[in-house]
Amino acid sequence: MSLRPATPVLAAFGALLALAGGEAAHAVLTAPREAARLQAEARLVRDLGLTDLALFTEARYTRHPSLADLATAFQDNPLSFDHFPSGSLIAPPEHFGPTALSFSAGDLR
Amino acid sequence: MTALNRHRALLDFTVAALARRRVKTLALVAVFAAVVFLLASAMFFAASLRREAEATLAGAPDLIVQSLSLGRQTMIGAEAVPQLAAIRGVTGVEGRLWGYFYDRINGANYTVMVPDTAAMMPPPGQVILGEAVPRLRDFKWQGTPLFLSRREGDLVRFDIARTLGTETALLSADLILMNEADFRSFFNVPAGQFTDLAVSVRNPRELSTVVAKATIRLPEARFVTRADIARTYQKLFDWREGVMVALAFVALLAFAIFAADKASGLSAEEAREIGILKAIGWDTRDVIAMKLWEGGLISGGAFLLGTVLAYAHVFWAGAPLFAPLLKGWAVIYPEFRLTPAIDALQLGTLFLLTTLPYAAATVVPVWRSAAADPDAVMR
Structure with missing residues (x-):
């Protein structure tokens, strides 16, 4: 069976969606670490009066x-x-x- | 199932048709994706900075009192402290000591500060540095002292107590934290003088009343509330985002011309193609569905590509394209990491703004020619 013309295009879309999913996962997974970082920054702001x-x-x-x-x-x-x-x-x-x-x-x- | 097969076949046909104009199609997707990339990068960057400022500056002093003289901010005397402390609702008044130091060695501007809390106060003769200071001074080993030169032939030595990490660089990159006695002798600030005063207020809702009362006691002073600071940053990021969007808007305009030319001015070849399809029995519905697939593939693909690249650019690579713009002539640019913050509404608006007009520009002229007699179109 030969490759249908749309298959590579759909594969590229799939890859882009997977990458977007990876980025969404990155955003979700780094959220606790980033929240801790923002808290550390907020503490610094309070301590120094920035x-x-x-x-x-x-x-x-x-x-x-x-x-x-x-x-x-x-x-x-x-x-x-x-x-x-x-x-x-x-x-x-x-x-x-x-x-x-x-x-x-x-x-x- | 038949509907799915029909669309699968239409999709195959569309891709094959686009593949015949491969260079043109790829160029279109690339330009489209570049426009989306620029706009989405500016959006992500501004949304993230805004969130950073909102989250961190919420801990800024309730009220800053500055003394103004000759149209400029000057040192404020300690005699203002009891006057402010006597106002009902004020829980504390702290004199703040901070200023700028121009480093003659590398041309950088540092912010020298005396911390508010004892925990952050370095011992006499020592300083706590922000992330950028040792980086710019190129300190290679631990224990290198910091020498500051105020004028020709002057050199003051400070030992480094510790360095603040890069995780707070966006707030602290250029800071030099000093002991109060060191600060006063280094900058020649007499005792009883402060840069400004930080006032804490028990109930934030009483702040405007406190400001009104303080204005009567200190008519020459300027009062900056935490809400003013928040508004300044809100406006600053709106402004910056606006500048970037204004630049990207030019690109969007150029793209609009490009797309309109491509989409609405149906080429003779495409018109003939539609005529042939109609002549061999395609329905107007099929032709429009095919063109919708075409518009969807191009605009959807470009939007996805542009957004994915923009996320990687801003949150993984640290927005290197924007850094020179933000850095200006400053020697210090903080090495900061941005927290992913995506404004779904903005992203949705960008999606609608970029894909819908393109889809409309593709479909409308096709509908006009597809609805016409195939014989007339082919001629």
């Missing part, structure tokens, strides 16, 4: 966006592009408030 993620370390206001000065982002001149590349990936903090030029946080989105 407020921010150490994701962007290039500037003060990207390292601690939640505690940034009110004028740090876009500080060099009005409407200037941000100095640091990650500044373009960070939104102004929620509690930024209206500026003297009455831009609100929403306008800077």
Whole structure:
């Protein structure tokens, strides 16, 4: 019996589904370990009193966006592009408030 | 059983027809899968970071009080501590000492901090380091001391008490934890001065009242609540995901043009094929079922491939494609592992956004030509 044309395609789908299943199993199996890791992180946050993620370390206001000065982002001149590349990936903090030029946080989105 | 056999036969026919245009089909699946891969990677990455921030920063201080002067944050005096502690509902006020240190040797910015709890406090002359500091300084053996230079000709030695693990790198990669006395002498901070104050409040629902009362006592101060921190991160990840999705949207648009061209502008060859099928007795239903199989195979296969690759990229390989984008000019980039977090709703939306339009674009023109007279189509 010769191979039906759809068989290799279905086999490829099967392989992809198996891989997706493997990834789902990975997500489920690592969940307890990851939960423990998140707990360790939460403990560290409590012990040290941390407020921010150490994701962007290039500037003060990207390292601690939640505690940034009110004028740090876009500080060099009005409407200037941000100095640091990650500044373009960070939104102004929620509690930024209206500026003297009455831009609100929403306008800077 | 007959319906199953019919579909099996239709599937065989569809695959054979696609195999005749092998290069075109494979190129289409590859482009489609690449678009799905980019969008799904951005989604997985943002969902995972958001979950990480939500889970960990829930333990952040209830309220941070900063002193503002000349439009900038300045040191806050210890005299503010009793003023805040006297507010009803406040259970504790801690002066926090932290700041930044620019490392002249490798250009990295470290965050130097005095821990809140005694358990994490290193002994005098010693520091606890985040994962990235010894990595960047290239410490090869245990017991290598850390030398920090504040200016030309200055060198301060600290012994390393221990290093924080990579499992908390996303929060602690650039940290240098110091004893309070060491911190004050290293940064020349006089006694009675703090970077900011951490206030704990007994009932979180009283926080806004506490802030209102504290504003009266310290009118020049700025108050950042834990909810503000959470909102900042929520917004930050929405923003970042938005940037990535905006980039991927351009790819999606290009793909839409590609797919629409491929799917709706039915080539003369395909139109003739449909005409022949109709002439040899295929039903319009059969032709549409065949084309649905075609659209389903291509879009379903590309979606599956793109999503599976995106998962492997983000959670197994650590999102190497996004790292340079996130790193910017920073010298320190934490070596962190992400917790798999999949937003089923987002994934479902991505599935509908990518596969349904393609299936529709395949079927509608076919339906138009399949419903027509075979003789007219073949001409």
